[in-house]
Amino acid sequence: MYETITIDTDARGVATLTLDRAEKHNAMSAQMLADLSAAAAGLAADDAVRVVVLTGAGKSFCAGGDLGWMQAQMAADAETRFVEARKLAEMLQALNSLPKPLIGAVQGNAFGGGVGMASVCDIAIGVDTLKMGLTETRLGIIPATIGPYVIARMGEARARRVFMSGRLFGAAEAVELGLLARAVPADGLAAAIEAEVTPYLACAPGAVASAKALIRDLGPRVDDAVIDRTIRALVDRWETDEAREGIGAFFDKRKPAWNTQV
Template identity: 35%
Template sequence: MNSLHTTLTVQTENLVATVTLNRPSVRNAFNEVLISELTSAFSELAQREDVEVIVLAANGKSFCAGADLAWMKAMASYTYEENIADAQLLAKMLNIIYRCAKPVIAKVQGDTYGGGVGLAAVCDIVVASEEAHFCLSEARLGLLPATISPYVIKALGEQACRRFFITSERFSADEACHLGFVHVLSKANQLDADVEKICQSILQNGPAAVVACKKLVQDYASKPIDEFLIEDSVKRIAEIRCSKEAQYRMKSFLEKN
């Protein structure tokens, strides 16, 4: 199933949905329409039974250049209340992608700046071309990457963010890989194949287990290992062991061995 939007496309095939940013003339920069369409696309895909993996990609040379210049010019005259309302829309979109039950893979083919780094950070897996670069450029405009920071700090790490938030230095996909932000560094002509390989690896697993695994990491990350956490982990494994999916898959595995 394919659907066409104003600023992005959504294509679904063999349990994989590909959401492609489609504003190449402005390097796929954010405006209020793109934010709205990403919000609705991911909200819908999270509920689709024919989707088990989502790939977030982009057309053109850049993955996402952050905020659209025309949008920024409009924001320059916003009141404080208007800025709050505007930032809330971006924050909602980022959180919907981050909280999406399905695994989300970012396919980063080109440069990724500002809010685009936040967009990659909310994805579960980042596969990037070795030609891509990243930059948290907000401070150069007298701004700060506040809305994206909870996700970028988690994904890039506190020490790296201490540097790149305040220097606005451009860093390579190779460096992003060494820092753990990028999971797979690909040659440009291998990017599609590397993303497909990860998709197929996910699709071999139990769909309900994949959803539960993603939620497990989000729920437990940075939490203290206390009695509550231990007890909760015991309940989670007991519940999933009793599920139809786990029962079927464990039985099939044991019968083969």
């Protein structure tokens, strides 16, 4: 049914949604955006599903946006860029507003949009060996469409520590920043996720959905106006010389002009 993800639901109603582009470190392509949006709609409408666990296949949780997809945006016109950015933003919002508990099992590294994917989860638990980072500024772009979810998770003060610098950080700092609730050894991840799943199976599904909706209503606002603002910010950055240089340098396997690190 899907090309880039899998969904397996057990007899209890626990659905495991797996990003399944292990050979590409689960980077988000145009097809993955479409698959995830469709999956979110299907899971939301399926009364048999009580809890959703989001994870990745292979060594990485999600490496962010597929560079081929981003390169295509650089070659597209502004209208096409806006449409593609909206697909990314709408996928994130569909997962963020999923009327089921969404638990992140972050089994490997998460960069850029992968940090955004962890941030739309109601709780995320990661392996203690992982690395994370909001790496967009290294490419001359910004973490725009994921921004509302990352900042809602971390708060502005903690976000300022990592949102602009592009630096990588480990699992312990990810816990300190609020991106992860806990970091556990790889062989303990399944048990840690199960401990989060089990309590929901004793709760009324409708009450859980209503409680989650109330949290989102009372928390930082991520409405159409905010989403439109992030889309415009991303599209505007795609149109800059810095973005062309940064993404071009990545594909050329060279440092961009601004990189003065030794």
